[in-house]
Amino acid sequence: MADPYVTLGVARSASEKDIKSAYRKLAKELHPDRNKDNPKASERFSEVTRAYDLLSDPAKRAQFDRGEIDADGNPANPFAGGGFGGGGFNGGFGGGGGGFRPEDLRGMGGADGVDISDLFEGLFGGGGAPRGAQGGPFGQGARGGFGGQRRPPPPRKGADVAYRLRVPFVDAARLADQRITLADGKTIDLKLPAGLEDGTQMRLKGKGEPGPGGAGDGIVTISVDQHAFFRRDGDNVRIDLPITLSEAVAGGKIKVPTVDGPVMLTIKPGTSGGTTMRLGGKGFTKKDRTRGDQLVTLEIALPADVAELAKRLDGWNDTANPRARFGV
The missing domain is CATH 2.60.260.20 (Urease metallochaperone UreE, N-terminal domain)
Known part of the structure; x- marks a missing residue:
């Protein structure tokens, strides 16, 4: 992973508040829910989150700043750069940048009975040179001042x-x-x-x-997709179905389209426009596997040419007031 400070776009001296503010801004921009068609945004979101996880932990941030762990939180290699580094054995054994050499023990009685186990004991916290699970020095599973060897992170899966x-x-x-x-x-x-x-x-x-x-x-x-005449209402399906004036007056059976194909619906004589009828189980499938209903709202459609209808109604007047409930 890249430098977490660079990933979040903050200075190394940034405060906890600055780090949290930068993360919130980036997380809001890169969240997968807002970038459903951009898989790279999801990868970037993961990088930003890992960077924040490291820098929001004071202990891990301090370790990273001191170079003790890398950007992924893994321990930095204590042997990187050759030998034990400038301030380690090189400083005590002949100086220079060549690392620890066996000949550096000469002059200290290395072959004359000097027990160097005390030296390793001071460095590693154990008796004598540390030995791994296989018996070799610095082997896997070594214990002491450097601690046990951490398992490498699992290989990453491919992008979604x-x-x-x-x-x-x-x-x-x-x-x-x-x-x-x-x-x-x-x-x-x-x-x-x-x-x-x-x-x-x-x-x-x-x-x-x-x-x-x-x-x-x-x-x-x-x-x-939307439909030409069906519309969704929760788990139900609605449809506005026109009927003729004759069908409304006389009643009878009419054919109704549903998502499962047409069915026959019986309407009563004298059915008014706006009446809603229910067809059970003709809606959307719910999470419990049951289905909603289809709600059919009837609309009375007058003929395009009302001249013949007017002749038939000549001399007849409906004295009912269908708007009485509105107070008019």
Whole structure:
């Protein structure tokens, strides 16, 4: 990971408040929910979050500033740069930048009975030179002043890939399988989840970019298309259905379209316009796998040419006041 100060865009002298403010600004800009079509924003969001995790911890930040850990929080290599470094054994054994050399023990009685175990004891906190789990010096699992060897972080998975899938209104209500083409050119049949809504996201495991730790995931965002005459009302489907004046007066059976195909609906004689009738189980599928209803609102449609109707009504006047409840 890059320098966390650079990642957050703050100075090394930044206060905790400055760091938190910078993180909040970047997290708001890069959050996956606001960048559903930009997978690189998700990667950048992860980098910013890791940088904030390190710098918001006073102990880790101090260790990083002293060079004791790297930007990923792993211990810096104590042997990096050759030898033990300028202030370590080089300073005590002959100086220079050549690192620790066996001949540096000469002149200190290295072969004349001097026990150097005290030297290692002071450095590593143990008796004698530290030995690893395999018995060798500085081996895996070594204990003492340097502590046990930390496991390397697991390899990172590949990036997630964002997809947007438009689903026809009727298919969304019926949860009809949808075919989707992936980034690698392959196609799969996607089963829509119960409780589907516009904006629902589905995760396809292993359908993202390849990576050393395995492939990332595919993130599918569902967009439900509008319909020519159906409209959604929660888990219900609504439709405004015109009927003739004759059908309203005499009643009878009429054909009604639904998301599952047309059905017959019986209306009573004298049905008024604006009457809403319910068709059970013809709506959207809920999370519990039950379905909402279809609500049919009847509208009386007069004929385009009302001349014949006017002749039939000549001399007849409806004396009822349908607006009485409004106080007019």
